[in-house]
């Protein structure tokens with residue numbers, strides 16, 4: 001079964017930025033860091049905030065609600081009040097299209 005979902009053209013995402021996307025019916029935050037793409041569930045593990053509304057600092061996203069930090073590449077918690085990881089999803093680029101594995 002195909003679990004990779006197309007979320008748009010690879011050149012449609014800006015370096016050092018985050019964009020909300022939907023794959024397989026789930027809301028995700030898609031980040032571009034040093035030319036690489038990373039996808040996290042678009043919800044902070046601490047509360048009801050969207051990471052696609054957050055600020056990117058170094059390799060982390062700062063939650064817009066209580067300013068907890070989450071590592072973009074892994075979804076790991078980096079600072080309080082975030083203590084639980086955010087699920088991350090594999091991303092690939094095929095023929096100029098971004099695909100996310102929702103398996």
Ligand code: FES
Pocket residue numbers: 044045046047048049063064065066067068081082
């Ligand atoms: Fe994200 Fe509280 S909701 S740090």
